[in-house]
Amino acid sequence: MAVLYSEAEREMDCPKEVVIWNYFDHEHVVGTHYKNYSQVKVLAEEDGWCLVDRAYKLPVINFKTSSVGFMHLIDPHHIKSYQMGKMGLLLDQDIYFEDLPNDRCRVKGTYRMEVPPGFGLLQPLWEKITKRWFDLTWDEDAPMRLRRWKVWKLGFRDFRGIPYINEKKAKPNIPPRPYPVELPTPKITPIKGQGVSRIFEKSDEVGYSRGDG
Amino acid sequence: MGSEKVETTDSTDVRALTCVARRSELAPSGQLSRWVDDHDLLIFEHKGKIKVLSNICPHLGGPVGYHKLKDGRFTCLWHNFQFSADSGQCIDHPKLCLREYKTEVRGDEIWVQLVENV
Numbered sequence: 269m270a271v272l273y274s275e276a277e278r279e280m281d282c283p284k285e286v287v288i289w290n291y292f293d294h295e296h297v298v299g300t301h302y303k304n305y306s307q308v309k310v311l312a313e314e315d316g317w318c319l320v321d322r323a324y325k326l327p328v329i330n331f332k333t334s335s336v337g338f339m340h341l342i343d344p345h346h347i348k349s350y351q352m353g354k355m356g357l358l359l360d361q362d363i364y365f366e367d368l369p370n371d372r373c374r375v376k377g378t379y380r381m382e383v384p385p386g387f388g389l390l391q392p393l394w395e396k397i398t399k400r401w402f403d404l405t406w407d408e409d410a411p412m413r414l415r416r417w418k419v420w421k422l423g424f425r426d427f428r429g430i431p432y433i434n435e436k437k438a439k440p441n442i443p444p445r446p447y448p449v450e451l452p453t454p455k456i457t458p459i460k461g462q463g464v465s466r467i468f469e470k471s472d473e474v475g476y477s478r479g480d481g
Numbered sequence: 482m483g484s485e486k487v488e489t490t491d492s493t494d495v496r497a498l499t500c501v502a503r504r505s506e507l508a509p510s511g512q513l514s515r516w517v518d519d520h521d522l523l524i525f526e527h528k529g530k531i532k533v534l535s536n537i538c539p540h541l542g543g544p545v546g547y548h549k550l551k552d553g554r555f556t557c558l559w560h561n562f563q564f565s566a567d568s569g570q571c572i573d574h575p576k577l578c579l580r581e582y583k584t585e586v587r588g589d590e591i592w593v594q595l596v597e598n599v
Binding site (some may be wrong): 279293300403416420422426428438440456466471472473475478479 | 549
């Protein structure tokens with residue numbers, strides 16, 4: 269067997285716990301990543317792991333496919349992921365998280381796939397696709413993580429919003445609070461039964477708020 | 482606007498109105514969103530009227546006004562929750578609702594009451 273391998277690394281201006289939430293918030297893939305993901309379904313999940321079916325379009329080669337992936341938070345610094353695609357090849361992925369000062373973090377992803385002999389020649393294409401994928405999803409996830417961290421610091425509560433805004437009161441003094449990793453993430457969509465689909469693949473985008481990020 | 486010092490009707494009263502945008506800024510999409518004093522405001526023109534809703538999706542905090550208003554609905558970018566532009570009510574989950582801010586249009590300026598209750 270030959271092995272295709274690549275890695276990519278970026279830094280985020282938010283704690284690693286927010287990034288881990290983002291990885292396990294499966295519902296957002298057909299929202300935030302609506303241009304590339306068309307469907308997602310959680311097949312099973314428990315504390316720290318999940319089995320997810322996703323349909324998406326690969327960049328560079330513009331290939332529509334799907335895969336079933338097992339994702340496991342091994343420890344607070346490491347997610348292990350295995351994805352089996354339609355062609356029967358297994359993508360072995362690691363995501364490592366490192367704390368940095370001032371509520372920042374570094375994220376490193378590795379992509380590894382064993383392929384039949386001779387297919388090692390695909391290494392340059394492999395690097396191009398996986399790095400493009402990492403960058404594409406990162407660029408769409410980064411403002412989401414930054415905004416999530418921002419509203420969290422303003423007292424945001426899931427399914428409720430920000431109390432001082434809803435109650436039409438002056439902003440109180442809000443003491444810092446840690447961002448907890450709580451898995452599985454709470455859900456009110458049918459993602460665990462029938463799955464969820466994107467509601468459009470093209471949109472007139474106005475963008476994030478001025479002042480986000 | 483935005484990160485600039487905000488203009489209010491009375492700097493001693495937290496319930497004073499704040500100038501949050503100019504009507505001319507709404508072109509060409511008819512809407513904009515911006516943070517003002519830790520409020521994320523979705524400012525838009527709908528059925529000939531200027532309205533301001535909270536831009537923070539109460540589900541998980543996503544940006545309600547990321548996509549252009551379509552068929553009277555805003556669709557949050559993150560998880561596709563849809564909200565009525567008329568009422569701020571979430572169409573998918575009726576228990577969720579966006580705050581509507583009291584708004585006044587003075588010439589080209591859009592003024593909003595960020596704080597109503599003391």
